[in-house]
Amino acid sequence: MAESEMQRIALSSGISLDVVTAGDPDSPAMLFLHGFPESHRTWRYQIDEFARDHFVVAPDQRGFARSDKPPHVDDYRPEKPVGDAIALMEHFGKERFTLVGHDWGGAISWMLALTRPDRVERLVILNAPHPYIFQKTLFDDPEQRAASQYIRAFRNPELENHIAAIGLETFFDTSFAKHADLALMADEKANYLDEWAQPGAMTAMLNWYRASSIVVPSMDEEPKRPAFLDALFPPLQMPVLVIWGVKDSALLPCQIDGLDQFVPDLTLVRVDAGHFVPWEAPDEVNRAMRDWLPA
Template identity: 30%
Template sequence: MTEHLSIPTAAGTFDAIAAGPADGRPVLLLHGFPEAAICWEYQVAALGKRGFRAVAPDQRGYSPGVRPQAPAEYGMGELVGDVLAIADELGWHRFDLVGHDWGAAVGWWTAAEHPARLRTLTAVSTPHPKALAAALRTDEDQQLRSAYMTEFRQTSTERRMLANNAEALRRIFEWRVPPSHVDEYVRRLSEPGALTAALNWYRAGRPSGEVGKVEVPTLYVWSTEDVALGSTAALDTENWVTGAYSFQMLEDVTHWIPEEVPEVLTALLVEHLS
């Protein structure tokens, strides 16, 4: 049975879904743009049934209780800080961290900067930040794939995405995400200030400092039909992990792995955690 949690931190209160026994091995799952914790609904329930304590929060900007309006409040330092604050509030000294899209980017930074806090990392879709940065410098294919980020930083993006019953926002999901989830994402992001907060993840600018190599055991799952993230950075990611590393390539799957092939991802995740 999936529960709904409120997790108070100094930054504000995060909403979350959770499953599994309170004393189960803790797993924190981070969603990306433009989604919410329910993108992990299947995985949270499945992990809970297997005895893990799985918690997926609505991240900064997506939880109404943590929705600052300034882009500077969405820097990588703040986002990693949220992960640790949530874990601390849950009483988790060490935990397994799972992330998709922006959630995976936060996962990479957390693992690189705070390896003692993590048992394992699972990154879905998004490669190691240094691999992506290198691809953006040298790979024309990745440069074209990432061109949308410039558009997302424009102040007219909210109006365009929400026009005509959020037609442009809905199109992002490529008709690969359950319609009930898409409707819920649109409902939430149509709330005053919500879409601006979500887009502030892109508007905050590049993370300050250098993200290092990851030493914790890492699973990286990438799909061949990902429109935003190409093979160059995906294949280079192994060079940024010094710990045990597994790379899983999913054929004919788009960017929306957790919801498009939930059973496949859950099987890979459970195997990695085991």
């Protein structure tokens, strides 16, 4: 097995990303996409494990860590990181691959699998809601709406000023306090603070939320429902493994209710962990993936 390495890769989508690769480039490919507010290190317990028999690709997505940070909110519309993912795998000559996504990386993975099923051989989702279910529950499930009010806060253009005033370390302690066991990430704190301190990083990361078309109503409003909630939604065509940390306080268990309606070939594994399940419960995650992937 080739050792993991970090490369700077200029993509045909117009930006450059820092990308970790591991494993034999001739092996079947796996693309791992992280979410907010992390980096490729989300997958620190998965990269070496799956590089034993796959070619593993784990980028720092646009706006994160030291990858490029284009300046405009529209630069973070979901189709942009979808384009990055396809361009990245084309760079390595991989037309089809197993796609693995967590949090925002999972949202991009859902979208890529829905819009480019020709590229995604198999899909693994970790604590990232299906777009139809997420939007529907933001209107119809008061508990999920309440749990998602942080998105409205993240879209506030004044948030960066607040973070600058309290400092990145305080933001670290408060942003993770409700969603992860800080003791499990003590050794990672310096990495987070370094990545967040990169010029433009905080605004770029928050722009993922600002660019999203997902409607998050306040608790006392009832805006017009998005039209797609009343239309047929296409089912996914490939096998899908969903690994769900059931203690997630931001994405509630309603996100996996009725998921088989949209994913005919679904394997669902519930894990006794919170939102950051790839590193909160790495043994369970790796075992679930190993059991599901072809031998």
